[in-house]
Amino acid sequence: MRPRHLDDDRLYECYAAQRRGEPVDPPAAEHLTDCEPCAAQFAEMARLMDMVRVEGEAEADAVFTPERLREQQQQILRRMDAVARPARVLSFPGRMMQRTIRVSTLRSPRWTAAAAAAGLFLGIALGASYEWESRGRMLPTLVSRNSLGSRGAHLAAVPSRGAGDGAADEAFMLELETALDRPHTRELAAFDAFTPHFREIKDQQR
Amino acid sequence: MERGDLDEARDRFAELVAIHQRRASRIAYQYLRDAAEADEAVQDAFVKVFSHIGTYREAWPFEVWFTRILINGCLDRRKARARRDRWFVGGGISSTHEARASVSKRDGDPERQALARERRARVAAAIDRLDGRQRTVFMLCHFGDCTPREVSAMTGLNESTVRVHLFRAARKLRGLLRAKP
Numbered sequence: 001m002r003p004r005h006l007d008d009d010r011l012y013e014c015y016a017a018q019r020r021g022e023p024v025d026p027p028a029a030e031h032l033t034d035c036e037p038c039a040a041q042f043a044e045m046a047r048l049m050d051m052v053r054v055e056g057e058a059e060a061d062a063v064f065t066p067e068r069l070r071e072q073q074q075q076i077l078r079r080m081d082a083v084a085r086p087a088r089v090l091s092f093p094g095r096m097m098q099r100t101i102r103v104s105t106l107r108s109p110r111w112t113a114a115a116a117a118a119g120l121f122l123g124i125a126l127g128a129s130y131e132w133e134s135r136g137r138m139l140p141t142l143v144s145r146n147s148l149g150s151r152g153a154h155l156a157a158v159p160s161r162g163a164g165d166g167a168a169d170e171a172f173m174l175e176l177e178t179a180l181d182r183p184h185t186r187e188l189a190a191f192d193a194f195t196p197h198f199r200e201i202k203d204q205q206r
Numbered sequence: 207m208e209r210g211d212l213d214e215a216r217d218r219f220a221e222l223v224a225i226h227q228r229r230a231s232r233i234a235y236q237y238l239r240d241a242a243e244a245d246e247a248v249q250d251a252f253v254k255v256f257s258h259i260g261t262y263r264e265a266w267p268f269e270v271w272f273t274r275i276l277i278n279g280c281l282d283r284r285k286a287r288a289r290r291d292r293w294f295v296g297g298g299i300s301s302t303h304e305a306r307a308s309v310s311k312r313d314g315d316p317e318r319q320a321l322a323r324e325r326r327a328r329v330a331a332a333i334d335r336l337d338g339r340q341r342t343v344f345m346l347c348h349f350g351d352c353t354p355r356e357v358s359a360m361t362g363l364n365e366s367t368v369r370v371h372l373f374r375a376a377r378k379l380r381g382l383l384r385a386k387p
Contacts, residue, residue: 048380051325052332055329
């Protein structure tokens with residue numbers, strides 16, 4: 001009775017063994033001699049695999065020509081030289097090195113850390129007290145500004161003006177003028193000279 | 207190391223490079239399909255071997271150790287290329303063109319050139335369609351002339367797993383190449 005046909009994997013194993021020059025498994029070799037369909041399958045597979053191998057190698061060899069391989073070898077040797085003989089390390093001048101070593105080997109005493117902590121604490125405390133003080137100074141100013149703002153809003157909301165309102169306006173404009181006379185607005189004194197003053201107009205009307 | 211020793215080591219290593227260079231270039235080219243990258247991968251592998259020659263253990267032939275370093279480098283390059291391709295559109299001259307140009311220079315018959323081109327393109331496309339491990343195992347066995355045992359040592363895969371991948375790869379390739387284009 002003839003044994004079953006060889007499957008693809010078995011055929012490939014026979015092919016690989018043959019190509020490596022190793023002996024093919026005897027039962028398989030015997031079967032290939034006796035069985036025509038298996039022999040044909042084997043021949044077809046061997047032809048295809050050889051084609052893959054030959055084409056692949058030919059393609060690679062077309063790219064890696066002998067010249068290119070020589071060039072590659074030279075490049076490898078150059079890189080090897082660079083690995084074997086690393087770049088020379090330049091030493092720093094002796095005095096500078098000594099100083100660097102002395103500085104780096106100095107041990108910081110314990111009181112340095114304590115002083116740093118104390119300084120930090122003092123800084124935070126002073127900063128906090130200053131903030132507290134300035135906030136206290138700012139408070140009345142803010143209050144007066146708010147009252148002025150509410151007054152302005154009130155004036156804008158009222159369309160007709162009474163006698164009391166006129167007096168208030170007058171007082172407000174005078175306040176502005178006195179504010180302009182302050183030292184920090186001296187730069188605007190020239191412009192101020194050309195501008196008619198409310199006070200003067202009022203005097204002329206009288 | 208003394209200067210004389212270094213020169214001797216260099217000369218001996220140059221011989222080693224000459225012996226393994228062609229095979230290494232074929233494997234790297236099949237992996238990367240790009241001449242410049244394959245060239246660099248081969249160079250890197252040799253330089254790495256030279257600088258780590260002290261770690262070589264003679265349990266396996268030099269070839270196996272070297273090929274392992276080479277394929278690891280190739281795999282890293284493939285990964286890097288995949289990452290690059292995700293972000294940039296490639297536009298360089300492919301080495302397939304380079305190979306075609308070399309074929310044209312050597313072979314004068316245009317019909318034969320065209321046929322060879324077509325065959326190579328089909329083979330390359332078929333190999334490229336293999337699964338990652340199948341491709342690695344197949345290329346090492348087929349182009350690197352390695353036995354499944356050696357491939358097992360190179361890849362860290364079990365020998366029977368290597369055989370399974372190899373058979374699957376051969377079966378798939380046969381299917382792809384037998385089919386009409």
